[in-house]
Amino acid sequence: MALGKNYEGQNCSLARALELVGERWTLLIVRDAFYGVRRYGDFLVHLDIPRAVLADRLASLVEVGILQRRRYQDSPPRDEYLLTDRGVELWSVIYPLWSWSERHYGAGEPFRTFRHATCGTELDPASRCPTCGVDVSPRDVEAHTGPGVPAQPRQDPVSVALRERPHRLLQPLL
Amino acid sequence: MALGKNYEGQNCSLARALELVGERWTLLIVRDAFYGVRRYGDFLVHLDIPRAVLADRLASLVEVGILQRRRYQDSPPRDEYLLTDRGVELWSVIYPLWSWSERHYGAGEPFRTFRHATCGTELDPASRCPTCGVDVSPRDVEAHTGPGVPAQPRQDPVSVALRERPHRLLQPLL
DNA sequence: CCCAGTCAGTTCGTTCAACGAACCAACCGC
DNA sequence: GCGGTTGGTTCGTTGAACGAACTGACTGGG
CATH class of the missing domain: 1.10.10.10 (Winged helix-like DNA-binding domain superfamily/Winged helix DNA-binding domain)
Structure with a gap:
């Protein structure tokens, strides 16, 4: 019997990954x-x-x-x-999933953009810098507030801090 | 109240993506x-x-x-x-997640490998062909049986067919 | 015509994960 | 001593996933 997060009948690394990171939240x-x-x-x-x-x-x-x-x-x-x-290597999953969703389901302008910290260019869907032509490591990515504004902007300290100024990934936020 | 798959308080395309593909299975x-x-x-x-x-x-x-x-x-x-x-664009999420899991949690040899159909080389973690130096589209990827053997190989028609011979992604299997 | 088999579902009672509310312990500062 | 903060833990409720059974619409064979 397969419970909650268990995919034990699947001989597959994708299933194993989903056992580890596939739960809600x-x-x-x-x-x-x-x-x-x-x-x-x-x-x-x-x-x-x-x-x-x-x-x-x-x-x-x-x-x-x-x-x-x-x-x-x-x-x-x-x-x-x-x-x-x-954990940092999971950027290779998280960024493409965000990008895919933004491209196909984004309502208007993005609320957030991810840029190559070194030169400021927005990352392409493959997390490369189109200007420098390099793969960008998450340590060299800066999260920026995008041109879009949510209908109900969050007011928790994390959301406020992320909105205030560009923030390099992996650096302490608060 | 956040229910089952709903992340409505999150103004974020990643959360939106998880609403769409984040449920179990x-x-x-x-x-x-x-x-x-x-x-x-x-x-x-x-x-x-x-x-x-x-x-x-x-x-x-x-x-x-x-x-x-x-x-x-x-x-x-x-x-x-x-x-x-x-849907095909989700390969940019599925393959890195499989690769990440295979690298960090794989037990011994992989049960499956993904190869550039054109030249036969195994894809690198960024789904590029190290031989040709190109990004490989899923339509040009062949799933091969890997050197590893699961403790309990599945016997359903899909598993048998995937084991029998290399299979190009997105082509009908059965 | 009847029966059995197949397919792609639907229904239903049970079990488990997520939920919201309340509580807890260990501090610190006034 | 009291109130506030932090990082949890506990508990009853609710909703999702589960397994078993059922359904309707075929097809083919006797």
């Missing part, structure tokens, strides 16, 4: 980690996610080596969550 | 469509998925323009499901 947590969100409370208010689900997903992402925990305070003990190198 | 159905699976019954036996879930997912994928229905028989009326051009 998981890839959005990873997205936020790319934005530089690191703390439980910040993920919580940006995602509007049930607390127990967030705790469960963060623990799972740490367990499978996509996120790592890092102590940022000893009294009381407080950890933050950062992408591992393995 | 959906990306595996799309994967099978790339293999050339087209009929309800073939998806059913290859995925071991509940019938109602398959019907629901196929209907949703048609509704959002990832799959299209095509009549293959009038009496009784019988439809098959093919990827649209928009």
